[in-house]
Amino acid sequence: MINIRKLEAELWESADLLRAGSKLTSNQYCMPVLGLIFLRYAYSRYKKVEEEILKNRPSRGGRVIPVEASDFAAKSALFLPKEAQYDYLLNLPEDVKAAKLKNKAGHIMTSLGEIVNNAMQLIESQSEQLTGVLPNSYTDFSDEILSELLRIFNNNSLDEVGGDIVGRIYEYFLNKFAKNIASDDGVFFTPKSLVKMIVNIIEPKSGVLLDPACGSGGMFIQSGDFVNQSGMNANSAMTFYGQEKVEYNAQLCLMNMAVHGLTGVIKSGDEANTFYHDAHNLNGSCDYVMANPPFNVDKVKSESCENAKRLPFGMPSVNAKKEIGNGNYLWISYFYSYLNDHGRAGFVMASSATDSQGKDKDIRESLIKTGHVDAMISVSNNFFYTKSLPCSLWFFDKGKSKEIKDKVLFIDARNYYTVVDRTLNEWSEWQLKNLNAIVWLYRGETKKYKKLLTEYHTALDSKKPFDKQVRELSDKVKALRAEAKKAVENAEKKDKKKTQVEYDTKLEELTDILTVAKEANWLYEKFGDGVYADILGLCKVANRNEIKEKGYSLTPGAYVGVAAALDDGVDFEERMAEIHRELLSLQAESNDLMDAISQNMKEMEL
Known part of the structure; x- marks a missing residue:
């Protein structure tokens, strides 16, 4: 999630560039920027698939056989011609006009906008369903703005973030700049x-x-x-x-x-x-x-x-x-x-x-x-x-x-659910599997359930009962936190930050394992080795007569009831430490905001 947030901030920066350097409306600049993100993401996937193809690539005359479009099609990936690859666009000569580069039709290109348009056309030629879909208005932007945009989107977060990233980024644009589209x-x-x-x-x-x-x-x-x-x-x-x-x-x-x-x-x-x-x-x-x-x-x-x-x-x-x-x-x-x-x-x-x-x-x-x-x-x-x-x-x-x-x-x-931040929740991969x-x-598919239990044991590298693993790992986290506190206190002033980072990394790794153990235990304590049971406050299988008695409601809460309040197993010290860190972060954000407001007031001479 951190990578996406970082990317969003850089998108905002790119939008500022567009607003400052062009007279286009939000609707007009939304798609061109998304087109560049598409290029960067496509290139990231291209490199990964290329690496897979080259692993067992045969050679002829001592040279590895070059990859072709058909190799990528076999891997359900998009082939990118050289001139449509992101690093090619990034490493163009400063004086594009003097380079006398030719487009798909054989005409000399005189601006970076033309080169990016050509990249889009080359990609469209690789995919019938993309014909007429990709943005082609890059000549509306100056070379300076396009060059800066290409630089902004050249970051590793696009390589690391999976899933429907284009849709996520698109919504960001809708929310920030094109609310009329999302009306x-x-x-x-x-x-x-x-x-x-x-x-x-x-x-x-x-x-x-x-x-x-x-x-x-x-x-x-x-x-x-x-x-x-x-x-x-x-x-x-x-x-x-x-x-x-x-x-x-x-x-x-x-x-x-x-x-x-x-x-x-x-x-x-x-x-x-x-x-x-x-x-x-x-x-x-x-x-x-x-x-x-x-x-x-x-x-x-x-x-x-x-x-x-x-x-x-x-x-x-x-x-x-x-x-x-x-x-x-x-x-x-x-x-x-x-x-x-x-x-x-x-x-x-x-x-x-x-x-x-x-x-x-x-x-x-x-x-x-x-x-x-x-x-x-x-x-x-x-x-x-x-x-x-x-x-x-x-x-x-x-x-x-x-x-x-x-x-x-x-x-x-x-x-x-898992809390991502104050305004966003999600299900983790293990929570998705548990549900x-x-x-x-x-459905009576017990084999799939037992396979998941095996997956948990493999991830935890232990066949001990899950509740026992939770207790042991909780104790380890607590001990490591105490050790970290002492180590930071005893470290030389110049080494305090380094020591803290080292322990934070260890704590994060151990806490991640503890989280897996907790999810395994959450599932096992309810359904054991694989027998479905109605769980108060969580799940209930109702027959048609029961549904009729509830007035044909399909609201889960009407059937599952409310679970009794139990100890949620949250470590008080651990939670207070998290709250303290969050408060410090919010305080830092507040201070930065106050500084920015103060600076703006000075500039306005108010």
Whole structure:
């Protein structure tokens, strides 16, 4: 997360450069900057894949056979011609005009803008789905600004941060500079945690995957990774379809997929408004549907929705103006309707939709009676990057086994997460696996659960009981903290900082291992060697009669109850030390801000 924050700060710096050096609007400069980030990220992936290809590369006449575009295609990666590689652009001669470099068409280029435009064209020639998608307005910027932007984005954080980075950065721009683009209620980037949770529970293997509100393509990227990690090739096994009303988002989706070596059919604009159009004619044909649609959209034209069909349970409430006041149950109906007779769906939805009344309740009752509602997960506040709102994850499965056909798994995960900072929460990799494990046990997939226990023992390099490991590691952390305090106090003044850093590194490593042990113990103390059990305050499997008694509510909290308050196992001294460090950090930020304000006041001569 630190790397992303650092990158965001540098993006802000780049935007300042653009504002100062050009007269472009935020909409106009958003895509060119994202294009440069795309180039840098594409280059990072290119180098990693190239390294893999060269590992066992045969040689001829004592020379290693050069890599080709087909080698990268086989690895589901984007091939970059030399003139489109980031280091080539960084190391151009200062006097570009004098270098007499030629573009793709053979014409001499006279500015850095032309060279970057040419790089984009060369990449488009490598990927049919990118044709006409990448920015090509770099001649609008001076060579000085472009050169500085290239330098800004040349940092290691882009090599280290995985996942849907383009979407994350895009949202940063929306939030800071182009709020008019994000004016539609409920339009915001889907956090990686939620995307991974959806993909992990859906378990895509092969077939047709549709995201009818695809944004920057995070569902496709994560699904591709999931399929590739299972030993198959995502492009061969899956067919990706997307709809996205906002054309900016669709461009980013195609860029994002290309960077990850994925191909797909993405439609955008009015024809891709999912409320009114099934742009790919996929109703009843999808193996998988995944989405984070805009929540609580109003003023949706009811007649257009009715004409578009995909409403197996009828229309939500319509007002006198023939408008639907809340589009949540349109989305829910569409997702169900797109599935084939064994399809699975997973999507993010406003928490209010789990027990909304009126026509919504009637639709929900009909949906529950199909037996195809699989699981419901409540998510806490602060999972979204720019919005502080709770949500729910819904899962449908038309191919449920007979044993659970009449049942729904409810998980209340509102108290289970990792705090990233004061405004952002997420699920760690181990927490994602633990929540996934509950679903496995509900489905009777005990082998997967036992494999996870083995994974924990391997990560901890010990077969001791998890609770014992937690106690031992906690004692070690406490002892190391005391040792660090003494060592720093006794160190020479010039060595204090170095000593502190050395111990901080050791403490961080040991604390990370303790965290893994705590997560292992959290899971094992609830489900032992692999037997599902309803856990008060966490999970409950309810049958259809129980759901009927609750008024056909799908709110997990209505079923799981509230767990008794227990000792949370937090080390008081450890937590106080964390709070103290956070207060010091906030105080430093405050001091810096006051200095900046004071300096500004002086400059304004006030």
